[in-house]
Amino acid sequence: MKKVRYAIVGAGWISQVAFMPSVANSGNSEMTAIVTGNAEAARKLTDFYGIGRTCDYDGYDALLAEDVVDAVYVALPNSMHAEYAIRAMKAGKHAIVEKPLAISVEECEEMIRVAEENGVFLMTAYRLHSEPGTIEVLERLRKGEIGKPKLFASTFSFQSPDTNHRLKGEHWGGPLQDIGVYCLNACRHVFEAEPVEVHAMKVHGNGDPRFTEVEGSMAVTLRFPEDRLAQFIVSFESGETDFYTVIGETGSILVEPGYRFQVTPKIRVSRGDDHQTVEVPESDHFGGQVAYFSDCILTGKAPEPDGAEGLADVAIMLAIEQSAKTGQPQKVSLPPRPRHPEPSMVRTVPRTDRRLVL
Incomplete structure (x- = not known):
C-alpha cells in the first residue's frame, strides 16, 4: 500500500x-x-x-x-x-x-x-473531526435525540507552565488561541452554523507574571442564528477542567472530557429522568x-x-479579542460551511505507548 x-x-x-x-x-x-x-x-x-x-x-x-x-x-x-x-x-x-x-x-x-x-x-x-466520540455526538444531534440544540456550554482549563511559548504575545498566544479554539470549533459544528455576534471578557491573573503578555482566563458568549447561544470559559491559571454540554429542546448531552487527546470521551445523554451512557471506541486522535x-x-x-475552516475560527477569535479589549459586542459575518464532520471521516487507530519525549 x-x-x-x-x-x-x-x-x-x-x-x-x-x-x-x-x-x-x-x-x-x-x-x-x-x-x-x-x-x-x-x-x-x-x-x-x-x-x-x-x-x-x-x-x-x-x-x-x-x-x-x-x-x-x-x-x-x-x-x-x-x-x-x-x-x-x-x-x-x-x-x-x-x-x-x-x-x-x-x-x-x-x-x-x-x-x-x-x-x-x-x-x-x-x-476531533475524525474522532469517534465527537462524531457520535454530532450524529445524535442530527437525529434529534435531544430536540433542536439551543444552548452550548463548556469549560477548558489547566495550569500553564511559565516556560510555555503560548504565553508569548509575539506568537499570538493565550488560552483562547490554544484551548478556546476547541470550544469555539465544537459549538460551530453543534449548531452547524456560524456565530453572528460575540461578547467576551478577559482577566490577566491578578498580577501573575505569566500573564503580562496574554490573558490568564477568558469568558466568551456567542449568539448564533435562530436565537441560539454558546458560552465557554478557558483558562491557563485554573485547575484541570474539560467538558462541554449541549442542551436541546427535550434533553442534553454531556461530554467529559470533551477535548483532550490522551483519554476517551465519556458521553451522557439525558432526557428527563432517562440517562444513558454512550460507549465510545478508544482511538488515537x-x-x-x-x-x-x-x-x-x-x-x-x-x-x-480545510483552510477555510481554520480561517473561520481565526476570524471569530479576532472578534472575540476585540470584544474583550473594548467591552463591546462584535458582529461576525461568515459564509456557512458547506461541510461538517460526519461518519465517513472517522478513523479508529490503536493507541500506542511507544514514544520518545525529550
Missing part, C-alpha cells in the same frame, strides 16, 4: 507526545523527515523512529526540493504557521497545520490561495487525523477541515 510521507516541522512537545507516535499505526502514513532547530533532539528522534532525513530551518527549502516528503505537519508557534506551510505548498507539498491556522485572516487567505494555485491540500489540524488526511491525499478528496 502506498503511504504518504511526512516531514515533521517543529519537533516540540505536541509532535513528540502525540503526532509522531501516532503515525506508525495509521496504516497509510510514514515519517521520513524532521525539521527542527534542536540538533540533539533531531538525532535522538530520528534514531528512535528510524527516520532517514533531518535538517534545521535553514535547510527547509532544500528538503522540500528533494523527493523525500509528500506532506508536512506544521507544529510551530502560531506566528510561524503561515510561513512554513506556504513554503511547503509552493514546493508542491500538502500541509496539515496545527490550530489556530494562522494569526490573521490575511495569512489564512494567503495559505488558501497558495494551496489552490499549487494543487495541494491544506488541512487545519482539527483532530492524532493517528485518526493523519490517517484521514493521508486518505484525502491518496484519493484526491479535499479534507473537510
Whole structure:
C-alpha cells in the first residue's frame, strides 16, 4: 500500500507526545523527515523512529526540493504557521497545520490561495473531526435525540507552565488561541452554523507574571442564528477542567472530557429522568487525523477541515479579542460551511505507548 510521507516541522512537545507516535499505526502514513532547530533532539528522534532525513530551518527549502516528503505537519508557534506551510505548498507539498491556522485572516487567505494555485491540500489540524466520540455526538444531534440544540456550554482549563511559548504575545498566544479554539470549533459544528455576534471578557491573573503578555482566563458568549447561544470559559491559571454540554429542546448531552487527546470521551445523554451512557471506541486522535488526511491525499478528496475552516475560527477569535479589549459586542459575518464532520471521516487507530519525549 502506498503511504504518504511526512516531514515533521517543529519537533516540540505536541509532535513528540502525540503526532509522531501516532503515525506508525495509521496504516497509510510514514515519517521520513524532521525539521527542527534542536540538533540533539533531531538525532535522538530520528534514531528512535528510524527516520532517514533531518535538517534545521535553514535547510527547509532544500528538503522540500528533494523527493523525500509528500506532506508536512506544521507544529510551530502560531506566528510561524503561515510561513512554513506556504513554503511547503509552493514546493508542491500538502500541509496539515496545527490550530489556530494562522494569526490573521490575511495569512489564512494567503495559505488558501497558495494551496489552490499549487494543487495541494491544506488541512487545519482539527483532530476531533475524525474522532469517534465527537462524531457520535454530532450524529445524535442530527437525529434529534435531544430536540433542536439551543444552548452550548463548556469549560477548558489547566495550569500553564511559565516556560510555555503560548504565553508569548509575539506568537499570538493565550488560552483562547490554544484551548478556546476547541470550544469555539465544537459549538460551530453543534449548531452547524456560524456565530453572528460575540461578547467576551478577559482577566490577566491578578498580577501573575505569566500573564503580562496574554490573558490568564477568558469568558466568551456567542449568539448564533435562530436565537441560539454558546458560552465557554478557558483558562491557563485554573485547575484541570474539560467538558462541554449541549442542551436541546427535550434533553442534553454531556461530554467529559470533551477535548483532550490522551483519554476517551465519556458521553451522557439525558432526557428527563432517562440517562444513558454512550460507549465510545478508544482511538488515537492524532493517528485518526493523519490517517484521514493521508486518505484525502491518496484519493484526491479535499479534507473537510480545510483552510477555510481554520480561517473561520481565526476570524471569530479576532472578534472575540476585540470584544474583550473594548467591552463591546462584535458582529461576525461568515459564509456557512458547506461541510461538517460526519461518519465517513472517522478513523479508529490503536493507541500506542511507544514514544520518545525529550
